Amino acid sequence: MTTAPRKGTRLRPAPTLEEVAARAGVSRATASRVLRGDAKVSERARDLVLAAAREISYVPNLAARTLVTGRSESVAFLVEESEERMFADPFFLGMLRSAQEAVADAGLQLVFTVINRPEDQERFLAYAAGGHVDGVLLLSLHGRDQLPQRLEALGVPTVLSGRPLSGGRRLWYVDADNVGGGELATTHLLESGRTRVATVAGPLDMCAGQDRLAGYRSAVEAAGRSYDESLVSVGDFTPSGGHAAALRLLDRRPDVDAIFAASDLAAFGVVRALQERGRKVGEDVAVIGFDDIPEAADQHPPLTTVKQPIAALGSAMTRLLLDRIEGRRGLTRRTVLPVELVLRETA
Amino acid sequence: MTTAPRKGTRLRPAPTLEEVAARAGVSRATASRVLRGDAKVSERARDLVLAAAREISYVPNLAARTLVTGRSESVAFLVEESEERMFADPFFLGMLRSAQEAVADAGLQLVFTVINRPEDQERFLAYAAGGHVDGVLLLSLHGRDQLPQRLEALGVPTVLSGRPLSGGRRLWYVDADNVGGGELATTHLLESGRTRVATVAGPLDMCAGQDRLAGYRSAVEAAGRSYDESLVSVGDFTPSGGHAAALRLLDRRPDVDAIFAASDLAAFGVVRALQERGRKVGEDVAVIGFDDIPEAADQHPPLTTVKQPIAALGSAMTRLLLDRIEGRRGLTRRTVLPVELVLRETA
DNA sequence: CCCGCTCGTGAGAGCGCTCTCACAACCAGG
DNA sequence: CCTGGTTGTGAGAGCGCTCTCACGAGCGGG
Numbered sequence: 001m002t003t004a005p006r007k008g009t010r011l012r013p014a015p016t017l018e019e020v021a022a023r024a025g026v027s028r029a030t031a032s033r034v035l036r037g038d039a040k041v042s043e044r045a046r047d048l049v050l051a052a053a054r055e056i057s058y059v060p061n062l063a064a065r066t067l068v069t070g071r072s073e074s075v076a077f078l079v080e081e082s083e084e085r086m087f088a089d090p091f092f093l094g095m096l097r098s099a100q101e102a103v104a105d106a107g108l109q110l111v112f113t114v115i116n117r118p119e120d121q122e123r124f125l126a127y128a129a130g131g132h133v134d135g136v137l138l139l140s141l142h143g144r145d146q147l148p149q150r151l152e153a154l155g156v157p158t159v160l161s162g163r164p165l166s167g168g169r170r171l172w173y174v175d176a177d178n179v180g181g182g183e184l185a186t187t188h189l190l191e192s193g194r195t196r197v198a199t200v201a202g203p204l205d206m207c208a209g210q211d212r213l214a215g216y217r218s219a220v221e222a223a224g225r226s227y228d229e230s231l232v233s234v235g236d237f238t239p240s241g242g243h244a245a246a247l248r249l250l251d252r253r254p255d256v257d258a259i260f261a262a263s264d265l266a267a268f269g270v271v272r273a274l275q276e277r278g279r280k281v282g283e284d285v286a287v288i289g290f291d292d293i294p295e296a297a298d299q300h301p302p303l304t305t306v307k308q309p310i311a312a313l314g315s316a317m318t319r320l321l322l323d324r325i326e327g328r329r330g331l332t333r334r335t336v337l338p339v340e341l342v343l344r345e346t347a
Numbered sequence: 348m349t350t351a352p353r354k355g356t357r358l359r360p361a362p363t364l365e366e367v368a369a370r371a372g373v374s375r376a377t378a379s380r381v382l383r384g385d386a387k388v389s390e391r392a393r394d395l396v397l398a399a400a401r402e403i404s405y406v407p408n409l410a411a412r413t414l415v416t417g418r419s420e421s422v423a424f425l426v427e428e429s430e431e432r433m434f435a436d437p438f439f440l441g442m443l444r445s446a447q448e449a450v451a452d453a454g455l456q457l458v459f460t461v462i463n464r465p466e467d468q469e470r471f472l473a474y475a476a477g478g479h480v481d482g483v484l485l486l487s488l489h490g491r492d493q494l495p496q497r498l499e500a501l502g503v504p505t506v507l508s509g510r511p512l513s514g515g516r517r518l519w520y521v522d523a524d525n526v527g528g529g530e531l532a533t534t535h536l537l538e539s540g541r542t543r544v545a546t547v548a549g550p551l552d553m554c555a556g557q558d559r560l561a562g563y564r565s566a567v568e569a570a571g572r573s574y575d576e577s578l579v580s581v582g583d584f585t586p587s588g589g590h591a592a593a594l595r596l597l598d599r600r601p602d603v604d605a606i607f608a609a610s611d612l613a614a615f616g617v618v619r620a621l622q623e624r625g626r627k628v629g630e631d632v633a634v635i636g637f638d639d640i641p642e643a644a645d646q647h648p649p650l651t652t653v654k655q656p657i658a659a660l661g662s663a664m665t666r667l668l669l670d671r672i673e674g675r676r677g678l679t680r681r682t683v684l685p686v687e688l689v690l691r692e693t694a
Numbered sequence: 695c696c697c698g699c700t701c702g703t704g705a706g707a708g709c710g711c712t713c714t715c716a717c718a719a720c721c722a723g724g
Numbered sequence: 725c726c727t728g729g730t731t732g733t734g735a736g737a738g739c740g741c742t743c744t745c746a747c748g749a750g751c752g753g754g
Contacts, residue, residue, distance in 0.1 A: 014478075017740065018740075027705075028740090040702060045702080062478055063740080064740035064742085067740080073474075104467065111421065114448075129361075130406050361710095373734085375735095376712085392732080410710080
């Protein structure tokens with residue numbers, strides 16, 4: 001008869017559209033029309049097909065559908081970071097959450113992937129270009145990584161979180177106003193009377209790191225001061241990176257009275273370093289973070305920070321991607337969402 | 348000529364195996380053999396096909412492959428909770444993390460889905476049974492939900508996290524030793540001289556809630572005492588649920604000197620309630636949680652808790668699922684992993 | 695009464711791959 | 725020289741669906 005079942009523990013092969021059609025006494029085409037909700041079918045045919053499908057627990061084979069329509073009804077959420085970072089940083093989790101919600105609302109599925117090693121990247125490329133997803137949401141692009149370009153070249157629509165460092169002309173992205181946020185924080189520190197305002201910058205192979213530093217510089221210069229490199233300590237977005245960078249800064253410039261940290265997580269490290277060195281945070285030294293992750297409000301003292309609209313970023317990226325997949329016209333390649341200063345007790 | 352391209356912004360239709368074969372001067376079958384890594388091919392054919400594939404940036408169409416092999420090379424990670432809970436509870440995040448790692452190690456992809464509403468469940472069922480995933484990892488099953496049974500009936504191998512309340516005979520699951528953990532915690536409280544040991548139980552529509560309570564009861568009775576319902580306050584696994592349950596308990600039994608909370612998150616709420624009522628946690632009232640999420644160690648005072656092997660649970664479920672998908676024989680339906688007591692300062 | 699509609703339907707041609715099967719080419723053993 | 729086994733290859737039949745196209749039925753207008 002037929003070959004042995006290969007799928008799971010299923011005893012009989014899955015019912016097909018053919019069987020539904022036969023049982024309903026109509027053609028495969030009509031059965032397909034009913035099941036897809038196509039308009040042109042008679043009441044009678046509809047009822048017959050629906051009843052037949054129910055009786056034999058028919059579920060359409062998605063691979064067959066995908067093969068002919070070219071659509072898989074799912075998108076990938078890809079993070080180019082270590083698992084450690086992905087799950088330790090509330091920013092990524094917030095993005096994952098809002099993307100998952102937006103994708104589910106659109107009736108699609110989310111394929112969640114974390115990429116560390118280069119070979120993972122090749123595998124993902126084959127997977128995405130192979131048509132198992134209709135598009136990709138890409139987070140945390142580093143340096144001049146060409147992944148988005150390669151995806152687009154293979155026909156896979158891709159939307160980035162954060163402005164890419166290279167290839168920016170052709171790529172699509174959604175970003176927060178990182179430069180504006182850096183200015184906001186730095187200006188606030190300057191205007192509240194701080195005179196030796198330093199920054200613990202983020203990684204400079206990422207756009208968010210560069211832009212927040214650019215915002216700092218721009219605010220310093222707008223205040224009529226000169227940009228002083230001894231007040232800039234490059235760290236990353238993690239607590240330990242912020243801690244180490246703050247320590248180096250303190251060694252070099254023990255006179256700092258304010259620090260703008262490029263992320264909240266880094267700010268936590270900065271605060272710890274300050275406390276270890278016996279400085280009163282918010283008094284001796286003001287601190288401002290970036291992101292406004294939930295934990296920021298729970299710190300002692302509560303952290304003043306630049307609020308990024310994380311949920312809005314995630315849903316904006318997702319909507320943009322879905323619109324591209326639908327082939328909608330007149331979309332803008334770049335979306336930049338505003339940020340705002342949230343005053344708490346550290347500045 | 349051909350129909351308009353529908354996939355993304357791709358200009359020409361994606362290259363097919365046919366084209367690779369033509370370019371290499373071999374048949375489709377041989378090209379397929381090479382690309383799949385099949386043994387029986389000559390060195391020469393291999394080189395020709397590989398070169399041809401590279402030249403035209405060929406990527407196999409996964410839908411076509413899935414259609415014939417019946418395998419999609421991806422599994423679903425399904426959580427039946429609100430997005431809020433999913434992302435607020437480190438237990439779920441830990442499971443997601445370890446599942447994602449284990450799935451990636453096996454060269455597969457993870458489809459991440461959160462289900463709230465009943466209609467989502469139907470949609471997911473159609474998706475999974477439609478063959479877009481080869482199996483399902485299901486977390487947080489409530490009450491007598493028949494989803495796993497329905498998935499299995501449709502031929503989709505499913506592995507649960509936590510023993511199901513019903514249908515246990517036929518379902519596959521991986522669980523922590525919840526009863527043993529409840530006993531461990533309660534016995535420790537009893538043996539350290541506490542005499543009015545209460546519990547803030549988890550939701551009783553979930554097995555973990557029931558089992559941890561059963562462990563509490565068993566330890567109480569093993570100590571020669573009678574199970575006193577006034578010392579049992581049913582909450583849930585969240586801080587607010589634990590807080591409310593603790594408050595009710597304190598109103599009813601102001602004399603309690605120890606509380607076993609069914610989760611760390613609940614324990615955080617219990618500790619807060621205790622502090623609000625002016626009790627010294629760890630002295631007036633001992634508290635033990637369950638899970639050992641990373642935050643437990645950072646509390647003031649650090650929380651004594653029953654450690655669940657979260658990473659091991661996630662990878663064990665994934666391995667079990669993959670083994671089932673492979674059709675491996677002699678697998679055990681139930682795996683129960685041991686827990687251990689982590690002593691800190693609250694008990 | 696016939697023409698041109700719309701409307702519902704079925705036949706049939708793919709989508710791009712895998713896999714079975716048959717077969718040619720080659721080798722060694724009798 | 726023939727047999728019996730490899731070994732590599734190609735032809736061709738699907739996998740289960742969607743979609744185009746043609747066609748018959750029904751209907752109102754000229």
